[in-house]
Amino acid sequence: MTSLRFLLNGSISPATDLRSSFRLENGECGGGRVKACLNLEVRAPDLGKNVGFGGLSKEVMEAEGKVLVGTYARVPVVLSSGKGCKLYDVEGREYLDLTAGIAVNALGYGDPDWMKAVMEQACKLTHVSNVFYSIPQVKLAKLLVACSFADRVFFSNSGTEANEAAIKFARKFQRFSHPDEKQPAMEFIAFSHSFHGRTMEYGNIQAARELIQSGRIAAVFVEPIQGEGGIYSATKEFLQSLRSACDEAGALLVFDEVQCGLGRTGYLWAYEAYGVVPDMMTLAKPLAGGLPIGAVLMTERIAAAINAGDHGSTFAGGPLVCNAAIAVLDKISNPGFLTSVSKKGKYFKDLLMQKLRGSSHVKEIRGLGLIIGIELDVPASPLVDACRNSGLLVLTAGKGNVVRLVPPLIISEQELDRAAEILFECMPVLDESK
Numbered sequence: 001m002t003s004l005r006f007l008l009n010g011s012i013s014p015a016t017d018l019r020s021s022f023r024l025e026n027g028e029c030g031g032g033r034v035k036a037c038l039n040l041e042v043r044a045p046d047l048g049k050n051v052g053f054g055g056l057s058k059e060v061m062e063a064e065g066k067v068l069v070g071t072y073a074r075v076p077v078v079l080s081s082g083k084g085c086k087l088y089d090v091e092g093r094e095y096l097d098l099t100a101g102i103a104v105n106a107l108g109y110g111d112p113d114w115m116k117a118v119m120e121q122a123c124k125l126t127h128v129s130n131v132f133y134s135i136p137q138v139k140l141a142k143l144l145v146a147c148s149f150a151d152r153v154f155f156s157n158s159g160t161e162a163n164e165a166a167i168k169f170a171r172k173f174q175r176f177s178h179p180d181e182k183q184p185a186m187e188f189i190a191f192s193h194s195f196h197g198r199t200m201e202y203g204n205i206q207a208a209r210e211l212i213q214s215g216r217i218a219a220v221f222v223e224p225i226q227g228e229g230g231i232y233s234a235t236k237e238f239l240q241s242l243r244s245a246c247d248e249a250g251a252l253l254v255f256d257e258v259q260c261g262l263g264r265t266g267y268l269w270a271y272e273a274y275g276v277v278p279d280m281m282t283l284a285k286p287l288a289g290g291l292p293i294g295a296v297l298m299t300e301r302i303a304a305a306i307n308a309g310d311h312g313s314t315f316a317g318g319p320l321v322c323n324a325a326i327a328v329l330d331k332i333s334n335p336g337f338l339t340s341v342s343k344k345g346k347y348f349k350d351l352l353m354q355k356l357r358g359s360s361h362v363k364e365i366r367g368l369g370l371i372i373g374i375e376l377d378v379p380a381s382p383l384v385d386a387c388r389n390s391g392l393l394v395l396t397a398g399k400g401n402v403v404r405l406v407p408p409l410i411i412s413e414q415e416l417d418r419a420a421e422i423l424f425e426c427m428p429v430l431d432e433s434k
């Protein structure tokens with residue numbers, strides 16, 4: 001502990017430390033790696049934005065191409081450290097980050113309370129498996145139950161695992177609630193543009209109602225605000241209709257809040273923005289502030305159908321991730337924090353509308369809080385690339401025609417001004433790429 005504290009208090013030059021840690025090829029764990037990961041007091045050398053890709057970046061990218069399975073079309077940036085809403089690459093270039101590790105790093109980089117929670121727990125106990133009880137897991141579950149509709153929590157390691165667990169729980173619930181039925185409801189509905197599944201068109205109330213009423217549907221999965229799909233918000237009427245159709249047919253309503261939950265909309269949970277309460281809710285991305293976690297929150301009547309041995313995970317809900325998540329939840333659930341997200345979201349959306357409305361390529365600017373999409377009439381990638389070259393990191397969504405803005409929730413208005421300015425300055429690239 002003493003030596004880690006000592007390292008954390010030093011100021012760090014990301015470029016030099018990362019170079020040495022990258023070269024640690026024989027499994028050594030050097031101080032450089034620890035320093036680079038923890039991001040305290042990062043001072044980036046001001047190399048300007050015109051530094052070409054060479055040196056360490058090039059080395060890392062080439063090595064990646066040889067030893068990693070090619071599942072990712074990565075952007076050519078090798079990141080080494082971060083502070084607040086800024087990221088630094090190995091050559092010391094600074095980027096304003098509106099990606100947050102795909103809506104994960106809600107507290108940005110180097111939040112002192114998150115780091116304290118991680119450091120203290122890492123020094124005490126990291127992993128025990130679910131064979132044993134541990135205090136952080138129970139404490140986190142109590143907090144989640146206290147601040148949501150749910151009575152109980154199941155932990156997983158990712159959003160996909162959370163949704164898979166919810167599928168299993170829904171089927172178990174239907175079997176449990178209809179013990180005499182030979183064929184209890186086992187099917188699911190999901191919607192177009194959603195992360196998981198796409199049975200029918202998002203927003204089509206009539207079609208959804210008809211299928212739910214067939215009696216075959218165990219559960220309906222829906223994102224109140226779709227992230228990857230292109231930042232589409234459900235209407236209140238749509239979610240209310242799903243709620244009533246599920247109630248009438250005995251199907252469960254599951255909200256996938258993996259991307260839109262936990263403060264991103266300015267509400268702690270996106271369902272609060274609609275006044276429609278689900279039976280289960282899946283969470284992941286921001287919950288542990290950058291460490292892998294997922295969770296399924298549910299009512300008692302569903303949990304009553306689940307028994308020991310029905311589902312499980314070796315890593316899920318370990319003391320380290322749970323202690324980190326407690327720090328995240330503590331901060332984000334503060335009403336003042338949520339108000340600031342709403343205020344900044346509105347400020348940013350208004351600013352973008354004002355600045356970008358003159359562009360013929362902008363079809364719509366939409367979203368709630370700090371999950372905002374700019375739909376274009378052309379592919380967004382030239383704009384995303386131009387922004388990156390100007391020091392701004394943004395994502396695409398939808399069919400690649402939506403710029404997705406999901407910054408750390410701690411971003412300042414000045415940083416949002418800067419982001420809007422860079423987006424505005426880079427817009428002409430869309431004319432060139434036509």
Ligand SMILES: Cc1ncc(COP(=O)(O)O)c(C=O)c1O
Nearest residue numbers: 158159160195227256258259284
């Ligand atoms: C709404 C939604 N659900 C589920 C997932 C899957 O989460 P993970 O990548 O953690 O498995 C994602 C990932 O982007 C998502 O956006």
